Amino acid sequence: MVQGVSMTPEALIAAVTRIRATGVATAKDVLASLEREGAGVTLSEVKKACSKVAKRTTTANEEPAACVSPDPACSSTYSPRSSPSDVRRKLASMGVSDHAAERQSVDAAMEEKVREQNRTHRKVRREGIPVVHLSGTAFGMVGPGLPLPDGVPASFALKQVASTAFMEGRSFSGERLGNLKSERLYREYFDDLVADRSTWLGFFEHRGNFQHAENTCGILGTLATIYRQRGALDDCELVLDMEAEVLARYERCSVGAEAAQVNCCEVLAYKYRMIRYNLCLQRARFQDCAGLYRELAGHEARRDFSFDESNYLFMIPVVLNKSPTAAVLRRLSDAEVLRIVKAPLERPGGVEFQNSRMQLRACSTCHAQEPALRTFMPCGRCRAVYYCGKECQRKDWKAGHKERCQPCDG
Ligand SMILES: [Zn+2]
Ligand SMILES: [Zn+2]
Numbered sequence: 001m002v003q004g005v006s007m008t009p010e011a012l013i014a015a016v017t018r019i020r021a022t023g024v025a026t027a028k029d030v031l032a033s034l035e036r037e038g039a040g041v042t043l044s045e046v047k048k049a050c051s052k053v054a055k056r057t058t059t060a061n062e063e064p065a066a067c068v069s070p071d072p073a074c075s076s077t078y079s080p081r082s083s084p085s086d087v088r089r090k091l092a093s094m095g096v097s098d099h100a101a102e103r104q105s106v107d108a109a110m111e112e113k114v115r116e117q118n119r120t121h122r123k124v125r126r127e128g129i130p131v132v133h134l135s136g137t138a139f140g141m142v143g144p145g146l147p148l149p150d151g152v153p154a155s156f157a158l159k160q161v162a163s164t165a166f167m168e169g170r171s172f173s174g175e176r177l178g179n180l181k182s183e184r185l186y187r188e189y190f191d192d193l194v195a196d197r198s199t200w201l202g203f204f205e206h207r208g209n210f211q212h213a214e215n216t217c218g219i220l221g222t223l224a225t226i227y228r229q230r231g232a233l234d235d236c237e238l239v240l241d242m243e244a245e246v247l248a249r250y251e252r253c254s255v256g257a258e259a260a261q262v263n264c265c266e267v268l269a270y271k272y273r274m275i276r277y278n279l280c281l282q283r284a285r286f287q288d289c290a291g292l293y294r295e296l297a298g299h300e301a302r303r304d305f306s307f308d309e310s311n312y313l314f315m316i317p318v319v320l321n322k323s324p325t326a327a328v329l330r331r332l333s334d335a336e337v338l339r340i341v342k343a344p345l346e347r348p349g350g351v352e353f354q355n356s357r358m359q360l361r362a363c364s365t366c367h368a369q370e371p372a373l374r375t376f377m378p379c380g381r382c383r384a385v386y387y388c389g390k391e392c393q394r395k396d397w398k399a400g401h402k403e404r405c406q407p408c409d410g
Contacts, residue, residue, distance in 0.1 A: 138208025
């Protein structure tokens with residue numbers, strides 16, 4: 001039986017953070033301090049809170065970029081049984097709202113939809129059925145053999161190919177990015193957006209093309225994340241600047257639109273800001289972070305994010321010892337927001353920016369770097385070395401890899 005005053009999870013987290021800041025390290029010692037203060041908590045509660053605090057303040061946030069509702073352009077090609085309008089009707093009947101429970105059931109439905117789509121994608125690929133990119137746009141149908149309607153960018157096919165690849169790797173809840181093997185395709189599409197900028201942005205301006213804008217935001221968010229987690233911050237910023245342009249148009253297209261579209265648009269804006277926040281943090285642009293923090297935490301407050309779901313709001317109790325509510329957030333001073341932004345950096349060890357992820361490989365023979373993730377192939381036997389091509393593999397084999405190569409045992 002635990003004696004003393006019980007605490008809410010947020011209050012406990014705040015107390016644990018405060019006590020640990022004084023140098024108390026173990027959960028048992030934290031518990032002893034809490035008991036001296038008259039709190040009634042168990043050791044397991046304290047342990048849980050300690051691990052949450054540790055986890056939350058030492059790593060930069062993951063930035064899942066993948067969240068798009070199924071693109072009719074692509075899903076109609078693969079999944080003739082359930083059309084996107086079925087999904088939208090289902091969403092509308094479920095009523096997309098800001099309440100957590102309803103949100104979760106909607107997310108679960110979408111998650112299942114995405115899983116089914118991915119299954120179909122894999123099946124199509126396994127059976128070698130050629131992929132036909134037939135797509136509806138506000139200016140008419142686009143597909144192989146059809147004349148390109150006025151207003152559709154000349155390289156529209158790049159968008160279709162990138163979307164298809166992207167969807168194979170995403171999950172609606174955003175735990176995973178798009179298909180990372182497709183970095184090259186995302187980049188080709190991005191380069192075309194830059195080269196033919198005014199045509200593309202004019203295309204996204206049209207309400208009837210919102211789904212294409214939505215997909216593009218997902219693709220650019222994924223590409224920006226790959227670059228940031230590689231430490232290629234200039235590239236990351238260029239891609240984010242383009243995503244901001246597309247997102248602005250998607251947001252204008254979504255004013256007064258149906259609930260599912262508005263919901264998706266808000267989630268994409270949240271994820272875009274998350275990547276931008278991490279980029280600014282890494283570049284020590286704390287003022288920019290502060291502005292983004294208010295928007296990110298505001299989104300989480302409006303949607304009743306729980307402690308576990310929250311990436312930003314939870315910092316209010318942890319750093320400032322205040323309740324994580326929308327009203328408290330609005331009243332925070334700029335200095336308080338800056339304290340939150342800088343808090344992870346002040347911890348021993350600071351923030352881990354995950355720069356070691358998404359690294360490109362080098363050819364074992366000529367040391368050239370691969371142009372995009374997973375474009376070089378490993379030695380089929382040991383899978384320990386990579387080559388830019390057959391020529392380099394042959395050379396290395398003769399030069400001594402033959403003796404060193406051991407079959408990998410999986
Ligand atoms: Zn090579
Ligand atoms: Zn080998």
